[in-house]
Amino acid sequence: MAISELQLPASVTVYPLADGPTLAATLAADVAGRLRQAIASKGQACVVLSGGRSPVPFLEKLAGEALDWSKVTVSLADERWVPVEHPDSNAGLLARHLFRGAAAKARFIGLYHSAASLGIAAEQADEALAALPPIDVLVLGMGDDGHTASLFPASPNLLEGLNPSSKRRCLPLLAPSVPRQRLSMTRALLASAGLTLLSVQGAGKLATLRAALAGNDLTEMPIRAFLHDPLSIYWCP
Numbered sequence: 223m224a225i226s227e228l229q230l231p232a233s234v235t236v237y238p239l240a241d242g243p244t245l246a247a248t249l250a251a252d253v254a255g256r257l258r259q260a261i262a263s264k265g266q267a268c269v270v271l272s273g274g275r276s277p278v279p280f281l282e283k284l285a286g287e288a289l290d291w292s293k294v295t296v297s298l299a300d301e302r303w304v305p306v307e308h309p310d311s312n313a314g315l316l317a318r319h320l321f322r323g324a325a326a327k328a329r330f331i332g333l334y335h336s337a338a339s340l341g342i343a344a345e346q347a348d349e350a351l352a353a354l355p356p357i358d359v360l361v362l363g364m365g366d367d368g369h370t371a372s373l374f375p376a377s378p379n380l381l382e383g384l385n386p387s388s389k390r391r392c393l394p395l396l397a398p399s400v401p402r403q404r405l406s407m408t409r410a411l412l413a414s415a416g417l418t419l420l421s422v423q424g425a426g427k428l429a430t431l432r433a434a435l436a437g438n439d440l441t442e443m444p445i446r447a448f449l450h451d452p453l454s455i456y457w458c459p
């Protein structure tokens with residue numbers, strides 16, 4: 223199946239790209255462009271990024287973009303409840319692949335907190351996110367099961383995480399795979415972004431996207447919560 227065959231809502235735009243490197247470069251250029259616009263118009267900018275394995279080439283391209291990183295706040299859509307030194311840490315991922323050279327001047331508001339329980343860590347992250355400026359651009363990823371951020375199907379707290387009116391900025395969630403304990407920005411906070419971009423690579427994730435577009439149950443495939451709002455999908459085979 224080709225991405226052009228998807229039945230997309232009018233609010234969704236697709237950028238079909240030739241390959242992974244082209245996707246990474248195009249996404250980085252577009253994110254940086256939006257951040258430059260925000261800095262020019264209000265003196266600061268805020269970007270929320272996703273973790274996992276696939277964002278590495280994009281993060282490295284973004285690190286090389288010429289912009290005034292001292293005026294940029296960076297946060298994460300989700301985090302694994304592990305310290306930054308742990309190989310699964312999304313904060314560690316950014317430290318290794320984004321905060322290098324000039325990009326090291328960015329302000330980072332992370333979600334991880336060392337606490338007695340995941341629930342307390344999420345409350346602490348929720349409080350820390352009160353300092354997050356309005357989100358200019360959000361880059362989402364998507365898992366093969368239709369999760370985005372760490373809004374996983376069948377997780378406790380998922381209904382609250384998907385509630386568009388929730389007052390929570392961050393919640394504790396459980397993933398089906400290790401590490402299970404996650405911290406996730408809520409849909410309510412994520413949906414406040416001025417621009418939302420979704421990075422999707424490969425035939426498997428295209429099939430997931432097609433399945434997501436074919437149904438309405440947000441708890442079955444939480445990515446559905448973002449498919450009917452303005453969204454740009456960056457896709458490559």
Ligand SMILES: O=C1O[C@H](COP(=O)(O)O)[C@@H](O)[C@H](O)[C@H]1O
Pocket residue numbers: 272273274275276277299300301362363364365366369370371372
């Ligand atoms: O667990 C996660 O998975 C998704 C997708 O990750 P990917 O490596 O398959 O791209 C990611 O968007 C999310 O932030 C991450 O914590």
